[in-house]
Amino acid sequence: xxxxxxxxxxxxxxxxxxxxxxxxxxxxxxxxxxxxxxxxxxxxxxxxxxxxxxxxxxxxxxxxxxxxxxxxxxxxxxxxxxxxxxxxxxxxxxxxxxxxxxxxxxxxxxxxxxxxxxxxxxxxxxxxxxxxxxxxxxxxxxxxxxxxxxxxxxxxxxxxxxxxxxxxxxxxxxxxxxxxxxxxxxxxxxxxxxxxxxxxxxxxxxxxxxxxxxxxxxxxxxxxxxxxxxxxxxxxxxxxxxxxxxxxxxxxxxxxxxxxxxxxxxxxxxxxxxxxxxxxxxxxxxxxxxxxxxxxxxxxxxxxxxxxxxxxxxxxxxxxxxxxxxxxxxxxxxxxxxxxxxxxxxxxxxxxxxxxxxxxxxxxxxxxxxxxxxxxxxxxxxxxxxxxxxxxxxxxxxxxxxxxxxxxxxxxxxxxxxxxxxxxxxxxxxxxxxxxxxxxxxxxxxxxxxxxxxxxxxxxxxxxxxxxxxxxxxxxxxxxxxxxxxxxxxxxxxxxxxxxxxxxxxxxxxxxxxxxxxxxxxxxxxxxxxxxxxxxxxxxxxxxxxxxxxxxxxxxxxxxxxxxxxxxxxxxxxxxxxxxxxxxxxxxxxxxxxxxxxxxxx
Numbered sequence: 377x378x379x380x381x382x383x384x385x386x387x388x389x390x391x392x393x394x395x396x397x398x399x400x401x402x403x404x405x406x407x408x409x410x411x412x413x414x415x416x417x418x419x420x421x422x423x424x425x426x427x428x429x430x431x432x433x434x435x436x437x438x439x440x441x442x443x444x445x446x447x448x449x450x451x452x453x454x455x456x457x458x459x460x461x462x463x464x465x466x467x468x469x470x471x472x473x474x475x476x477x478x479x480x481x482x483x484x485x486x487x488x489x490x491x492x493x494x495x496x497x498x499x500x501x502x503x504x505x506x507x508x509x510x511x512x513x514x515x516x517x518x519x520x521x522x523x524x525x526x527x528x529x530x531x532x533x534x535x536x537x538x539x540x541x542x543x544x545x546x547x548x549x550x551x552x553x554x555x556x557x558x559x560x561x562x563x564x565x566x567x568x569x570x571x572x573x574x575x576x577x578x579x580x581x582x583x584x585x586x587x588x589x590x591x592x593x594x595x596x597x598x599x600x601x602x603x604x605x606x607x608x609x610x611x612x613x614x615x616x617x618x619x620x621x622x623x624x625x626x627x628x629x630x631x632x633x634x635x636x637x638x639x640x641x642x643x644x645x646x647x648x649x650x651x652x653x654x655x656x657x658x659x660x661x662x663x664x665x666x667x668x669x670x671x672x673x674x675x676x677x678x679x680x681x682x683x684x685x686x687x688x689x690x691x692x693x694x695x696x697x698x699x700x701x702x703x704x705x706x707x708x709x710x711x712x713x714x715x716x717x718x719x720x721x722x723x724x725x726x727x728x729x730x731x732x733x734x735x736x737x738x739x740x741x742x743x744x745x746x747x748x749x750x751x752x753x754x755x756x757x758x759x760x761x762x763x764x765x766x767x768x769x770x771x772x773x774x775x776x777x778x779x780x781x782x783x784x785x786x787x788x789x790x791x792x793x794x795x796x797x798x799x800x801x802x803x804x805x806x807x808x809x810x811x812x813x814x815x816x817x818x819x820x821x822x823x824x825x826x827x828x829x830x831x832x833x834x835x836x837x838x839x840x841x842x843x844x845x846x847x848x849x850x851x852x853x854x855x856x857x858x859x860x861x862x863x864x865x866x867x868x869x870x871x872x873x874x875x876x877x878x879x880x881x882x883x884x885x886x887x888x889x890x891x892x893x894x895x896x897x898x899x900x901x902x903x904x905x906x907x908x909x910x911x912x913x914x915x916x917x918x919x920x921x922x923x924x925x926x927x928x929x930x931x932x933x934x935x936x937x938x939x940x941x942x943x944x945x946x947x948x949x950x951x952x953x954x955x956x957x958x959x960x961x962x963x964x965x966x967x968x969x970x971x972x973x974x975x976x977x978x
Contacts, residue, residue, distance in 0.1 A: 380458055382440025382450055387469035389413070391434045392477070393567040397686055398425075411565065411690050412465055427453060431466065434475040478569035480559040486572060486698040487542055492551040495538070497530045497639050498522065498631070508548050509924040511917065516902045516910035518631075520757050520894055521921040522546075524750020525620050525657055528627040532640045533647035539626065541577050541651060543696055546925035557699070565692060566700040573702035581652065581703070584645040586726040589714045591649060591733055593725075595622050596715055598740045602828040610716055612663050613675030613820055615684070617751065617828065618715065619657035624747030625736060626650050631746075633906035643732045652711055655701065659688045664817050667804060672813055675820035681712035742904060748825040749901050755818035755825075756893040757919055759842055762814050763890070764936050765805035767883035772796040774879065778872050785865040785872065788943065795933045802932040815839040841893065846885035853957040854881050860944040860959065883936065884948070884955050887916050892952035894919070916950035 388394060394412040401407050401420065408425045409418045410432070419428050427446025430437070437445075443453030460466040496504050501515040513521055522529075522545070529540030530549055537553055544550045556575040560566050566573075581588075599618045600607050606614040626646040629637045663673045669691050679687075685708060688694060694701040701708075706722065713719035729737065775789035800806035805814070819837040826834055834841070854877050862873035895914045902909070920935045933939075937948040949956040 380439060380454055380461070382438060382443070384439045385436055385469045385471060385473075386439055386442065386457065386461070386466050387436045387473050387475075388431055388433065388465065389467050390567070391432055391475065392563050393565055394432045395564045395689055396429060396432055397690055399686070409690070410465070415463060415465060417460070417463070417465065423447065424456070427456070431460070436469045436471055436473045478559050478567075480561050483557050483559055483572045485555060485557055486570075487550075490550045490552040491548050495530070495532055495551050495639065496549050498527060499639070504549065505921065508546060509921045511921060511924075513918055513921060514910040514912055516907050517895075517898055517914050517918065519750045519753045519901060520898060520914060520919060521925065523754050523922075524627065524747060525623050525654065527750075528623070528630055528650060531630045531642065533642040533644045534640065535580055535644050535647075536640065537576075537580070537647065539642070539647050539650050542574055542698060547927070548925065560700050560702075562700075562704060564689060566694050568695075568700060571695060571698070571700045573700055575702065577648075577651065578702035580644055581648045581707075584648045585707070585710075585721070586723055587645040587730060587733055588649040588652070589710065589721045590725040590729055591625075591645065591737060592622065592711075592714045593718065594737050595625065595740055595744075596718060598744060602744070603824075610679050611675060612660050612673050612677045612679055613817075613824060615679060615716070616657060616660035616664070616675075617748070617821075617824060619653050619660065620751055621744045621747040622653040622715070623650055623657065624750065625740060625743040628743035628746045628905070629736060629739060631905055632742075643730070643736070645730070645733055646736060652703065653715070655688075655693075656684070656712070656715070659684055659693050662691060662693055663687065665804060665814065667810065672810070674813075675817050675824075681709070681716050684712060685709065745829060745904055746901065748828045749897055749904065752822050752825045753894050753897045753901070755821040755838060756890055756897065757922075759815060759818050759838065760887060760890050760919055762805055762811040763842065763883060763886045765799055765803070765811055765933075766808070767879060767936060768792070768795055768799055768933060769808075770879045771876065774872070774875055780865075780872075783866050785869060788864070791943075795939075798932050805932075838893070842886050842889050844889070846882065849881060849885060849955065853884075853955050854878075856946065856957045856959065857881065857940075857944075860946050864944055880936075880940070881955075884916075884950055887919075888950055888952060888955060891916060891919070891950065895952050913951040913953070916948075 390413065394410060397409050397411070399407055399409060401418075405420060406422055407418050407420045408428050409416060410428060419425060424446075427442070427448050430442050430446045439454070439457050440450065442457065443450050446453065457466065461468070498504065498515070498518055501518055502512045505521070506512040518527060526540070526545045529538065529544045531539050533539065538544045538550070542555070554576070557572040558575045560568060560571065560573045596618065599621055603614060603617070606618075626642060626649070629646070630639070630642060660679075663677070663679075664675060665672060670687075703711075710721040710723075714721055772792045772795065775785070775792050778785060778789065780786045780789065805811055816839070819839050822838040823834055826832070836844075857880060858873050858877035861876045862869050865873055865876075891914055898910075898914070901907075916937065923935065934942075937950075940946055940948060945959060947956075947958050947960060
C-alpha cells in the first residue's frame with residue numbers, strides 16, 4: 377500500500393479471537409500460522425515469527441512500532457503489513473480505538489425450542505424409534521442405528537441433565553432443561569459473539585472434576601492391558617477406541633438389562649466424564665473422516681496431547697452449531713494429560729473414590745467389551761455408505777455413457793448426474809480415494825476391536841469380506857429389477873437395463889453381507905446386555921434409520937432403495953438371508969425426497 381507509512385496506526389480486528397500456532401510444513405520446516413476471520417496466513421521465515429506475534433494484540437500500534445518490536449526493518453515489514461491490510465486482517469485505526477468485545481454475562485439460549493415435552497430414553501426403543509422415524513426397531517439392534525458412543529445421550533444424570541447436554545442425539549428427542557448460557561471469555565476462535573458457553577455444564581464439571589479424573593486412570597490402565605502397544609505411542613485409532621471405552625462405562629451401566637441404573641440416577645461424575653471424553657472422540661473422528669481443512673489421517677497416524685489440542689483449535693472443533701466448548705484451556709490440558717499420559721491434574725485426585733463410582737469401576741471390563749463391540753457394529757454398518765456412493769457413481773457413468781438424448785432414460789441420466797454432483801459437493805464420499813480411505817479406517821477399527829476383545833484375527837479385512845465376489849444370487853429379484861428398468865427406459869433398452877440391474881444387484885449383495893456382519897455383532901451385544909432375542913431380522917431399511925434421525929437436511933443423496941421405489945415402482949427388501957424385489961410402490965418414507973430436481977449447489 378503506497379500510503380502506508382511508519383506513522384500509520386493499525387490494529388487487528390477482533391484480535392482476541394485470533395489463533396496463532398507454531399508448526400511445520402509438509403517438508404518439516406518450521407512455520408507460524410495465523411487463523412483469523414476465516415482466513416489462514418503462514419510465515420515460513422523464523423525471523424518473521426516475532427513480528428507476527430506482535431500483531432496479534434488488542435492494542436493500537438503504529439506500523440513502525442510493529443516493525444521495530446518484531447525486529448524487522450521498515451521495507452521488509454511494510455510489504456507484509458500491506459498484504460494483511462488488504463486481506464482485512466489488519467485495519468487502519470486511530471489512537472482511541474476500542475477493541476470489539478461481546479457481552480460476557482448471561483445471554484438467551486441459542487438452541488431452538490426442544491421438540492419433546494418430557495424426557496425420553498432408548499429403554500422405550502421400539503415406540504420412540506417409530507415415533508421419530510416412522511419405523512419400529514427391535515432394541516437388540518439399537519447400536520446399528522444409534523452409534524455406541526451416542527446410546528447414552530438421552531438418559532439423565534442425578535442432576536436432571538441429559539448425558540448429551542445441548543448436543544443430544546437425536547436432536548428430535550431433546551427436551552428442555554434449565555441452562556445458563558454466557559458469552560465466551562476465552563481467547564482464540566471460541567471468542568464469538570453469537571456462540572455462548574453452557575455455564576451450567578461447566579459448573580457441574582468443575583464440581584465433579586477430581587472424581588472424574590480419578591476414574592479415568594483405571595479405564596486407561598484397562599485399555600493399555602488390552603492394547604499394550606499404545607503405551608509406546610498413541611495413534612488416532614487408539615485414542616478413538618480409548619475414548620469410546622470411557623463413554624461405554626456410563627452407557628453400559630444405563631443400558632444393561634440386569635441391574636441398570638435408572639434414568640435420572642446416574643452419578644454426575646460419570647455423565648460429566650462422558651461429556652468431556654466425547655469431545656476427544658469427536659476430534660479423532662474428524663481427523664480420520666473429515667477433509668475440510670486438512671487431509672484425513674489414517675488410524676495409525678501418531679498423535680499426542682499437544683497435537684490433538686492444536687488440531688482441535690485450528691479446525692474449529694471447540695464449536696458446535698449453537699455454542700462453543702465451555703471448558704477453559706487448563707482443564708482441557710489436564711484431561712488430556714490424565715487420559716493419555718497418566719499424569720495427575722493440577723488440583724490432584726480425590727483421596728477416596730465415592731462408593732457409587734467405585735462400583736462403576738468394577739464394571740470397566742464388560743463396559744469395554746460393549747464399547748469395542750459397538751465400534752465393530754459402527755465400522756460394519758457405516759461401510760454401507762462408501763458402497764452406496766460407489767453404486768451411485770457407477771450408475772451415473774453407465775447412464776451417462778448410454779448416449780440417450782430424450783425420454784425417460786435421458787431424464788434418469790440427468791437425475792443421476794445431479795445425484796453424483798451432490799455426492800461430490802455435499803459429502804465426504806464423492807471420490808474413490810475418500811471412499812477407499814474410509815473403508816481402510818473401518819478395516820482397522822473392526823480388526824483392532826477384535827484384538828481388544830480377545831477374538832481371533834479376522835480371516836480378511838472387513839472391506840474384503842464385504843466386497844468379495846457374491847455367491848450366486850436368486851434370479852428372481854434381478855429379473856424383476858431388469859424388467860422394471862427396461863419398461864422405464866423404453867423400447868430397445870434391454871442391454872442398458874441389464875447393466876443397470878447388475879450394478880444394483882452387486883450393491884445389494886454387499887449390503888446383505890454388511891447386514892449379516894452387523895447382525896452377528898449385535899447378537900454378542902444383546903448377550904452382554906441381557907437383551908431378549910430380537911423378534912425380527914435386521915433389514916437394510918433399518919440401517920438407514922440413522923440418517924432419518926440425523927435429519928433430511930443431512931442427506932446428500934436419497935437412500936438408494938427409496939430412489940428406485942419412487943422412480944421404478946419397485947420395493948426392495950434386504951436382510952442377511954434374502955433379497956426381495958417386487959413390483960408396486962409404497963408410501964414415500966419421511967426421509968426420502970420425492971423424485972424431482974436435485975439442488976447441486978447446496
